[in-house]
Amino acid sequence: MKTFLILGGGTAGTMMAVKMSKKLDPRQWKIIVVDQEPSHVYQPGLLFLPFGVYQPQDVLKERRSFLPRSVEYIETPIERIEPEANRVVLGKDQRVIGYDYLVIATGATIRPQETEGLMDGGWRKNIFDFYTYDGAVALADFLKKFEGGKVVVSVAEMPIKCPVAPLEFIFLADWYFAKRGIRNKVDLILATPLPGAFTKPKASAMLGSLMEKKHIHVEPDFAIMEVDSGSNAIRSYDGREVPYDLLVSIPVNMGAEVIENSEMGDDLYFVPTDKETLQSKKYENIWVLGDAANIPASKAGAVVHFQMEPAVENILAHMQGKPMHAKFDGHANCYIETGYNKAALIDFNYEVEPLPGKYPLPLVGPFSLLQESVINHWGKLAFRFMYWNMLLRDIPLPVSNHMSMVGKKLN
């Protein structure tokens, strides 16, 4: 019996287990998934929790129920990967599992302790994150009682998961406070290490003007040096100070601690990975999927979806000793909630920045790229249904893996 071992049973690990259970002969292969948390979190939903749009049951489901019955599921922390010996050491009883092929899908997590003062006195009192379930729930409680003041959304360092989430948060906050009739008592500020609202020029211009229209102040090139919980202010390395009453932090994002402990990562503990084949750069029987990889693509569920087919094709080719032809092109698309039941949509890859136009049915739409619309918002909400019921269960979505230029306007 050979072992196909998957580390992490989140978006990528689950999809990989479902796909491989259909491809590998069960008389020859055993598929094992290891994860430490009983619940699978629909992370895009964390954005909506603080504003009461989603409830906990919308974003948490039992992890085991998404894994095929033929797959062995072990719930324990993974302690260490020993790639030279083709084995993994688990936390529970120090059990050791040898593997023939390994998929690393341990994702990315926030590391608030990386920023000076972030976890001092104000943490979870008037300083919150919404990248974790606990953080988003605590923030929801705080917001219900918030009566006004300076709300600062602070991005510590790039890259982060879903790079548009901080913008979406601040757009939704604008809407939420307006609905509660206190928008005039709230200042909204985005302190970002980027030179503007977003990285890619056309999208940044569009989102920047939307920020202006909504009276959201952007503090660009803000490299955060420290949080001062005593005087409620954040300071940058170049000497700027931004006071806050509520600080919503997107802390430094890094790869999982197990990558750090196994010394398999780069400076941020992301695993060096070939950006096209998705194979580890160092070990030929290891594939790295989703947020855990150091490839220059967005860390997003949509990206995981587009990675899955080329990765599976390459793994199967490699198993048969054939050349690997399938290529991931960096394709990403994301809905950007802009408040008032509207959203924008961007679609891009390694080479092409987000452009205006229509998606995914070129020319007719229905979704408008780089433009706010109500239909885009429904697309975003429908994504939750698609995630739980189609994406994780390997039911094809009506979009192509490779990015198409049809429907896009170049100028």
Add this chain to the structure above:
Amino acid sequence: MSDVLASIKFDADGFMEDAKQWNKEVAAALAAKEGITLTERHWVVLDYCRKEYEAKGEAPTLRNITKNTDVGTKELYELFPGGPGKLAAKIAGLKKPTGCI
């Protein structure tokens, strides 16, 4: 523009197109254009950037620089005011660092 820079090609953002045309004199001239006089501490950073670029084909990130030299983030901002990542790459004659998304 000073003479040392006369024969050098730059991209639209002022980054050198060919890292091979770079030398210490060029660095000093590029730094002067940014209002910076190079000191020993600048050179710790610039030498490291060049070394990383030669090894990996990319300018190092700030985190990488502070992890592998004795220059801390605060000092980096003092040495290269504004955007140390981009400025150090520019003066080291490297291509514009690709921002992450």
